[in-house]
Amino acid sequence: MKKLASPFVAAVLLLSSLPAWAAKPLLIVATVPELADIAARIGGERVRVESLAKGKEDIHQVVMRPSFVAKLNKADAAVYLGLSIEDSFLTGLLAASANPALRSDPIMQCSGPGCIDCSQGMSVLERPETLNRAEGDIHPQGNPHYNLDPESGARIARNIASGLSRIDPANAALYEKGLKEYLSELEPKVRELKARAAPLKGVKAVSYHKDVAYLGRFTGLDFIATVELKPGVAPTPTHLASLVAVMKEQGVRLIVREQQYEAKTVDWLAERTGAKVAVIGTMSGSLPGTRTYLGLCEANLKALLAAAGKE
Amino acid sequence: MLSLSTALLMVTLPCLAHAQDTVPPDADELKALEERVTRLETAPAKTFLSQFNPAMGLALDFALLDRDDKADFQFRAAEINLEASVDPFVKGWAIVNGSEGGVEVEEAALETTSLPWNLTVRGGRLFASFGRFPHYHGHELPVIETPNSIDTFVNGESRGEGLEVSYLFPTDFYLSATAGVFDQIGAENDRLDIAVARPFEDFTYLGRLNAGADLGDDHSLELGISEAWTPKRTMVEDATVTGSPFATATRKGTWRALTGLDLTYRYHPSSGGLYKGVVWGTEVFVNNEQRFDPATRLPTDRVRAFSGYSYAWIKLGRRWRPGLMGDLTEDLDSARKLTKTYTAFLSCDVTEYQRLRLSFSRREDNVPGTLVSNTIGLQWTGVLGYHVHGFRDR
Numbered sequence: 107m108k109k110l111a112s113p114f115v116a117a118v119l120l121l122s123s124l125p126a127w128a129a130k131p132l133l134i135v136a137t138v139p140e141l142a143d144i145a146a147r148i149g150g151e152r153v154r155v156e157s158l159a160k161g162k163e164d165i166h167q168v169v170m171r172p173s174f175v176a177k178l179n180k181a182d183a184a185v186y187l188g189l190s191i192e193d194s195f196l197t198g199l200l201a202a203s204a205n206p207a208l209r210s211d212p213i214m215q216c217s218g219p220g221c222i223d224c225s226q227g228m229s230v231l232e233r234p235e236t237l238n239r240a241e242g243d244i245h246p247q248g249n250p251h252y253n254l255d256p257e258s259g260a261r262i263a264r265n266i267a268s269g270l271s272r273i274d275p276a277n278a279a280l281y282e283k284g285l286k287e288y289l290s291e292l293e294p295k296v297r298e299l300k301a302r303a304a305p306l307k308g309v310k311a312v313s314y315h316k317d318v319a320y321l322g323r324f325t326g327l328d329f330i331a332t333v334e335l336k337p338g339v340a341p342t343p344t345h346l347a348s349l350v351a352v353m354k355e356q357g358v359r360l361i362v363r364e365q366q367y368e369a370k371t372v373d374w375l376a377e378r379t380g381a382k383v384a385v386i387g388t389m390s391g392s393l394p395g396t397r398t399y400l401g402l403c404e405a406n407l408k409a410l411l412a413a414a415g416k417e
Numbered sequence: 418m419l420s421l422s423t424a425l426l427m428v429t430l431p432c433l434a435h436a437q438d439t440v441p442p443d444a445d446e447l448k449a450l451e452e453r454v455t456r457l458e459t460a461p462a463k464t465f466l467s468q469f470n471p472a473m474g475l476a477l478d479f480a481l482l483d484r485d486d487k488a489d490f491q492f493r494a495a496e497i498n499l500e501a502s503v504d505p506f507v508k509g510w511a512i513v514n515g516s517e518g519g520v521e522v523e524e525a526a527l528e529t530t531s532l533p534w535n536l537t538v539r540g541g542r543l544f545a546s547f548g549r550f551p552h553y554h555g556h557e558l559p560v561i562e563t564p565n566s567i568d569t570f571v572n573g574e575s576r577g578e579g580l581e582v583s584y585l586f587p588t589d590f591y592l593s594a595t596a597g598v599f600d601q602i603g604a605e606n607d608r609l610d611i612a613v614a615r616p617f618e619d620f621t622y623l624g625r626l627n628a629g630a631d632l633g634d635d636h637s638l639e640l641g642i643s644e645a646w647t648p649k650r651t652m653v654e655d656a657t658v659t660g661s662p663f664a665t666a667t668r669k670g671t672w673r674a675l676t677g678l679d680l681t682y683r684y685h686p687s688s689g690g691l692y693k694g695v696v697w698g699t700e701v702f703v704n705n706e707q708r709f710d711p712a713t714r715l716p717t718d719r720v721r722a723f724s725g726y727s728y729a730w731i732k733l734g735r736r737w738r739p740g741l742m743g744d745l746t747e748d749l750d751s752a753r754k755l756t757k758t759y760t761a762f763l764s765c766d767v768t769e770y771q772r773l774r775l776s777f778s779r780r781e782d783n784v785p786g787t788l789v790s791n792t793i794g795l796q797w798t799g800v801l802g803y804h805v806h807g808f809r810d811r
């Protein structure tokens with residue numbers, strides 16, 4: 107019996123492991139470049155990763171291009187930030203992409219076995235108590251810009267790894283290994299960045315858009331107001347006038363401009379208040395040296411330290 | 418069974434114990450923590466009967482139009498949009514529009530979400546995939562009034578009752594083919610009573626091919642060709658006038674073929690900052706048909722007529738979008754009767770959900786003699802609640 111069993115077991119093992127290296131790599135479509143970076147690190151050879159956004163866009167206003175539909179149609183998985191941040195393009199694209207693994211859903215954005223929502227288990231800041239567009243229009247499920255906090259990286263990576271293992275269980279061990287390797291690089295680097303951010307603790311600042319809650323948590327920066335009137339609502343002259351007064355009164359010396367927002371208003375504000383401007387990126391690929399997630403985290407911190415005069 | 422609170426305590430305890438520079442919590446603190454966790458664990462789930470209600474949105478659209486010094490406040494739309502997944506296989510939506518013309522169901526349709534082989538089927542009352550602007554809802558157009566060519570050739574929006582099947586080609590660029598069958602197409606098409614049964618040759622058959630490709634990072638081009646073919650038409654005869662001994666409905670040797678060609682170019686710099694872009698769109702319609710002449714009781718000679726529009730708008734920043742549109746429309750029965758409409762418009766997106774628009778149109782009808790009319794329009798549009806931008810109608 108034993109004699110018979112072992113070649114049989116060996117054959118089964120061989121056959122079951124065949125698809126693991128013989129199959130075509132999975133096509134993973136990420137909405138933003140940093141998710142593509144992390145997915146590529148975890149999936150390694152087993153995945154081919156593409157990003158829809160290039161990095162310089164406003165995540166709330168990514169334009170639906172025809173090629174995006176073709177990509178999502180062939181995708182085995184869609185990796186996205188969630189919390190409705192991709193509402194302006196992902197739902198519409200999925201509805202057109204005829205992929206049963208990635209169905210468009212008016213409430214969940216993406217539903218189907220290929221959907222990998224990176225906000226799973228994320229502790230979400232600024233969850234609104236009530237929903238009213240009089241309070242702005244684009245953060246209904248709480249602040250979705252958690253990708254600006256380097257400490258979110260580990261959670262994002264875990265979500266991607268578990269999503270990939272669910273879609274492709276035969277290679278789960280491989281994804282687990284990829285995750286471990288990535289975390290072993292990410293975690294010490296994040297600790298280093300955290301230490302470097304220490305001088306920013308308690309420094310008062312103003313940002314253009316309300317996307318810095320997580321960045322504030324990481325750096326200790328105290329964001330007291332936004333240049334925008336409300337999330338997604340352009341500044342009005344009265345709002346700017348009162349912002350100048352508030353900044354002067356509270357001695358705010360730092361303005362954070364996300365690179366996709368116009369410089370004119372911010373420069374005017376800086377001139378009026380004597381504050382310095384730090385230009386940050388909200389996605390990988392937005393600024394030089396931000397091709398990877400860690401690159402983005404480091405570049406943003408450097409910009410903040412320089413503008414705050416804490417280098 | 419391990420309760421959540423105990424499990425949580427078991428997890429947090431070692432962490433707390435190992436944490437450096439922190440005093441271990443005393444029994445009271447732990448008890449308080451356990452109470453809080455128990456409260457959370459036993460709290461009733463927030464469910465209510467309307468949990469599965471569809472997403473709902475309401476679009477409001479008003480305009481003041483001044484045509485040759487006669488003005489009118491137009492209540493154009495209070496358009497309720499309901500949408501949700503029905504089950505894992507199908508989603509459904511209804512769009513009910515109230516306007517000064519009354520209340521109408523504009524769309525009420527089901528669409529598959531999980532068919533294999535890149536297929537999608539939609540059916541019900543819907544805006545058929547004919548052309549580009551014909552399936553836009555009024556408030557989504559770049560101009561206040563529907564282009565004359567669409568009003569004349571498609572009879573308003575491409576609304577129809579029927580069924581459509583789309584196939585998305587597995588190509589690297591966007592390519593989709595749609596085939597459909599409808600009672601008839603055109604929201605204001607009153608050639609037939611849509612509530613009356615008819616032979617299949619009286620239906621309108623639709624075909625559309627739509628391709629789109631990125632040209633580099635910043636540009637894209639989209640091309641579509643559509644055909645709406647009605648093989649035969651049932652004419653409702655008034656027996657007292659024609660004296661026909663036959664039934665009131667007689668099929669005659671009549672047919673209609675409406676062809677649409679659309680081209681859209683978009684420039685959206687991905688690196689040029691926010692909210693900048695140019696869109697240029699052109700659509701041409703060709704109508705070929707053989708009608709029925711009640712006087713001779715014979716099919717008329719075949720008539721062919723052309724129409725179309727071309728427009729461009731520029732997005733200057735977060736708010737402002739100026740643009741121009743020109744429209745040429747031949748009369749369906751007499752190609753010598755030509756109407757030209759020129760429109761200049763300026764939109765201001767106050768926010769994502771509120772828009773103001775000012776427009777000036779000049780319309781010239783060439784027969785009999787040249788008739789000119791000028792229209793100044795001011796439009797105010799707002800969207801409440803759920804609103805999603807589809808890929809087809811973007």
Ligand SMILES: [Zn+2]
Nearest residue numbers: 244316317337
């Ligand atoms: Zn935001």
